[in-house]
Amino acid sequence: MNRPYTIRLTGENAADAAHALGRRLVELGSNVCPPGQAPPAGFDGVVLLLGDAPSDAPAGGTVEISAHDTPDFAAEKILDILHENGVISLESEGYTPEEEEEIRKRLSDLGYID
Amino acid sequence: MSRRLLVIGLDCATPQFIFGPDAFELPNLRALMRRGAWGTLESCHPPITVPAWAAMLSGKDPGTLGLYGFRNRRDHSYHAMDTADGAAVREPRVWDILSRQGKKCVALGVPQTYPVRPLNGWLVAGFLTPNEEAPYTYPGPLKDELRREIGPYMIDVKDFRTDDRAALLERLYALMENRFRHARYLLASKPWDFFMMVDMAIDRLHHAFWRFCDPAHPAYEPGNPFEHVFRDFYRAVDARVGELIAQAGSDTAVMVVSDHGARGMAGGVCVNQWLIREGLLTLKRPPDGRARIEDCPIDWVRTKAWSSGGYYARIFFNVEGREPLGQIPAAGYEAFRDDVAARLESMCGPDGRPLGNRALKPQDLYAQVTGIAPDLIVYWGNLRWRSVGSVGYDDIFTFENDTGPDDANHDYHGIFILDDRTGAGGRELQGLALPAVAPTMLRLMDVPVPADMPGQPIVEGQT
Numbered sequence: 113m114n115r116p117y118t119i120r121l122t123g124e125n126a127a128d129a130a131h132a133l134g135r136r137l138v139e140l141g142s143n144v145c146p147p148g149q150a151p152p153a154g155f156d157g158v159v160l161l162l163g164d165a166p167s168d169a170p171a172g173g174t175v176e177i178s179a180h181d182t183p184d185f186a187a188e189k190i191l192d193i194l195h196e197n198g199v200i201s202l203e204s205e206g207y208t209p210e211e212e213e214e215i216r217k218r219l220s221d222l223g224y225i226d
Numbered sequence: 227m228s229r230r231l232l233v234i235g236l237d238c239a240t241p242q243f244i245f246g247p248d249a250f251e252l253p254n255l256r257a258l259m260r261r262g263a264w265g266t267l268e269s270c271h272p273p274i275t276v277p278a279w280a281a282m283l284s285g286k287d288p289g290t291l292g293l294y295g296f297r298n299r300r301d302h303s304y305h306a307m308d309t310a311d312g313a314a315v316r317e318p319r320v321w322d323i324l325s326r327q328g329k330k331c332v333a334l335g336v337p338q339t340y341p342v343r344p345l346n347g348w349l350v351a352g353f354l355t356p357n358e359e360a361p362y363t364y365p366g367p368l369k370d371e372l373r374r375e376i377g378p379y380m381i382d383v384k385d386f387r388t389d390d391r392a393a394l395l396e397r398l399y400a401l402m403e404n405r406f407r408h409a410r411y412l413l414a415s416k417p418w419d420f421f422m423m424v425d426m427a428i429d430r431l432h433h434a435f436w437r438f439c440d441p442a443h444p445a446y447e448p449g450n451p452f453e454h455v456f457r458d459f460y461r462a463v464d465a466r467v468g469e470l471i472a473q474a475g476s477d478t479a480v481m482v483v484s485d486h487g488a489r490g491m492a493g494g495v496c497v498n499q500w501l502i503r504e505g506l507l508t509l510k511r512p513p514d515g516r517a518r519i520e521d522c523p524i525d526w527v528r529t530k531a532w533s534s535g536g537y538y539a540r541i542f543f544n545v546e547g548r549e550p551l552g553q554i555p556a557a558g559y560e561a562f563r564d565d566v567a568a569r570l571e572s573m574c575g576p577d578g579r580p581l582g583n584r585a586l587k588p589q590d591l592y593a594q595v596t597g598i599a600p601d602l603i604v605y606w607g608n609l610r611w612r613s614v615g616s617v618g619y620d621d622i623f624t625f626e627n628d629t630g631p632d633d634a635n636h637d638y639h640g641i642f643i644l645d646d647r648t649g650a651g652g653r654e655l656q657g658l659a660l661p662a663v664a665p666t667m668l669r670l671m672d673v674p675v676p677a678d679m680p681g682q683p684i685v686e687g688q689t
Binding site for chain 2: 132139178180181182184185188206207208211212214215216218219221222223224225226
């Protein structure tokens with residue numbers, strides 16, 4: 113990504129979801145511009161906007177946050193959108209080789225494998 | 227219909243200790259049965275923790291899931307195996323479906339939930355978590371919260387293979403108490419619609435103590451100091467179950483389930499030793515003592531079959547055009563499979579009488595066969611014997627266990643108890659099977675059952 117990707121969150125829990133989303137994006141190694149801040153020049157990360165602004169249609173669209181979702185899960189649903197749009201990559205973190213061996217030994221000790 | 231559902235999973239909880247005439251005195255489970263409905267729950271093939279919990283919670287059979295055990299072949303090469311972690315479960319489980327419907331979920335200790343995946347709620351991974359340093363919660367900060375509020379999370383029992391049974395028993399109680407302590411905290415502190423926990427301690431108890439508790443076990447000694455540990459442990463679990471039910475409130479539906487049962491184990495069948503004797507498996511040189519089959523130099527151009535062991539056997543064929551050095555002509559595959567199955571099923575035990583083996587084809591068991599399935603799944607002595615994959619034994623049968631004492635094998639039936647709080651209960655249900663569980667959970671939560679879940683929910687009239 114070489115230019116900002118802007119996404120707007122609306123709904124009662126949008127602020128909490130934006131906070132959770134920002135934290136997850138940082139964990140995933142993406143640059144984030146939180147709501148209420150202007151992205152610096154040359155910024156190429158994800159810009160988060162909050163609240164209704166009918167005249168402003170960001171490239172990433174507007175996401176209505178469900179009141180039934182926890183902020184973390186709402187953030188994950190947005191991450192899925194960002195992944196589908198090629199903005200981020202969501203790779204599953206499996207076992208390291210050392211962990212794999214640790215688990216294999218545990219399963220052997222427990223009798224599950226022989 | 228209830229809007230909240232509490233599911234208490236007791237891995238390996240066994241019908242004869244809960245339902246039958248010899249059932250232990252378990253007042254809380256009994257009260258659930260009186261109010262609701264219960265029955266033995268037929269597990270999947272194989273009746274093993276992995277894939278059984280995933281099959282139960284996705285409503286899909288192991289073939290559809292592509293999960294045939296804890297370790298599965300990655301491809302048709304000879305050695306590549308993957309552990310069936312949470313990422314290997316590619317079908318949505320109940321909490322995935324409920325999350326998308328806006329229901330708040332808690333999942334605690336359910337097998338195959340590491341690495342953690344997001345849900346609309348809170349998740350603490352099960353015993354396939356590699357270690358305490360791993361990120362085993364969702365969301366991540368939950369881990370620190372639990373440590374701060376409760377203390378360390380016990381992933382599983384340590385030093386399971388030991389002759390010091392008294393110390394092991396203490397650790398099993400600690401494991402069970404730790405799991406229920408986490409459950410009580412999460413139950414009280416999170417706003418949930420669906421709450422599920424799985425405790426593994428009963429499974430470990432059965433494997434470690436069966437010979438002490440079952441008069442029918444060949445190694446049973448009357449009056450031994452562990453004679454009543456099953457009764458006492460089940461009663462302790464029952465008390466914890468009662469606390470959770472009370473905490474959840476009288477308007478919460480409660481389900482208690484297990485993924486499979488247990489039975490006494492007579493010994494082990496050395497499956498690769500048998501394949502060698504039958505001329506189906508050739509090693510380039512004999513092992514220096516006992517050795518895992520994957521550590522042995524297999525002469526693949528003189529080998530037609532090899533096997534992984536455990537509580538059952540998975541036999542893999544070396545097929546021309548499929549495996550790198552395949553020896554069984556593809557056109558003769560089915561005839562060869564029928565022949566090996568017949569030989570396995572006619573095997574006699576050490577006493578010269580038929581052992582009662584079952585040799586099953588995955589294609590006969592599952593709606594679909596995905597991933598790399600074994601060519602045959604074998605239950606020795608109808609699960610009375612375990613499967614020893616190691617080689618270097620003098621005989622096909624062994625009464626030793628290289629990894630330490632183990633007295634129990636898995637059995638085909640677990641338990642199902644449901645109090646849906648409609649007050650129409652008190653009856654035993656017949657013919658329950660794993661595929662019914664996920665649709666029943668969704669029905670209780672007023673969420674549509676996906677069309678690709680083949681099981682039928684247990685309808686209100688039945689409970």
